[in-house]
Amino acid sequence: MKLFVSSTSPFARIVRILLQEKHIAHEQLMVDPWACPPALIEANPACKVPTLVTGDLSISNSLFIAQYLESAYPDRALPPVTAAELAQTALAFELIEAFASIIIGRRSRDDFDVSPVGLRRRETLIEGLQRLNSTAPVFDNDSTLRMVHIVVVVLVDALRFRFGDAEWVPDIARLDALARRLNQRPAFLTTRPLL
Numbered sequence: 001m002k003l004f005v006s007s008t009s010p011f012a013r014i015v016r017i018l019l020q021e022k023h024i025a026h027e028q029l030m031v032d033p034w035a036c037p038p039a040l041i042e043a044n045p046a047c048k049v050p051t052l053v054t055g056d057l058s059i060s061n062s063l064f065i066a067q068y069l070e071s072a073y074p075d076r077a078l079p080p081v082t083a084a085e086l087a088q089t090a091l092a093f094e095l096i097e098a099f100a101s102i103i104i105g106r107r108s109r110d111d112f113d114v115s116p117v118g119l120r121r122r123e124t125l126i127e128g129l130q131r132l133n134s135t136a137p138v139f140d141n142d143s144t145l146r147m148v149h150i151v152v153v154v155l156v157d158a159l160r161f162r163f164g165d166a167e168w169v170p171d172i173a174r175l176d177a178l179a180r181r182l183n184q185r186p187a188f189l190t191t192r193p194l195l
């Protein structure tokens with residue numbers, strides 16, 4: 001099994017963490033999706049990471065890959081989720097998409113961050129981060145890793161990686177604490193975003 005990834009993609013990081021935490025043997029192919037390497041186009045005409053190649057099939061999109069891993073490896077499945085937890089996970093994923101939309105928008109115009117769409121995405125981040133922080137998931141010594149932990153920490157690290165503590169980033173002390181804690185795990189530590 002092969003996984004196309006990049007060193008900065010939060011979507012790829014979700015799958016990289018899942019594969020490591022589930023101890024699923026695989027090979028990671030580090031690429032720049034914007035350079036459209038032929039092997040990635042062949043696997044996924046959208047030329048995006050993550051893309052998983054298994055046998056003669058390619059599966060794109062982090063959530064579909066996660067779904068595939070859950071059904072292909074039922075003995076390593078994540079714990080069942082409640083509706084409240086799924087809502088929290090969906091919100092965090094929505095914020096990763098808003099974040100990615102800003103980073104991708106910068107490729108089409110230098111002032112994207114302060115364009116109408118850029119500011120709309122920033123407002124989504126501000127409001128969404130505040131909501132997530134107020135109901136931040138807990139992870140202590142007795143906790144089992146859940147999808148919500150992975151998606152929230154991937155969001156926080158991506159945000160801090162690209163925006164640091166920019167003046168518009170709200171106080172997310174509880175989310176930062178969760179990220180500090182989970183980044184002690186090898187699967188998180190070894191996949192932190194870097195340029």
Ligand SMILES: N[C@@H](CCC(=O)N[C@@H](CS)C(=O)NCC(=O)O)C(=O)O
Pocket residue numbers: 006008009010011012033034046047048049050060061062063100
């Ligand atoms: N919804 C997709 C998003 C994947 C995505 O947009 N990946 C970015 C990297 S963060 C990419 O490969 N972009 C290249 C492009 O848009 O052409 C997922 O969840 O996997």
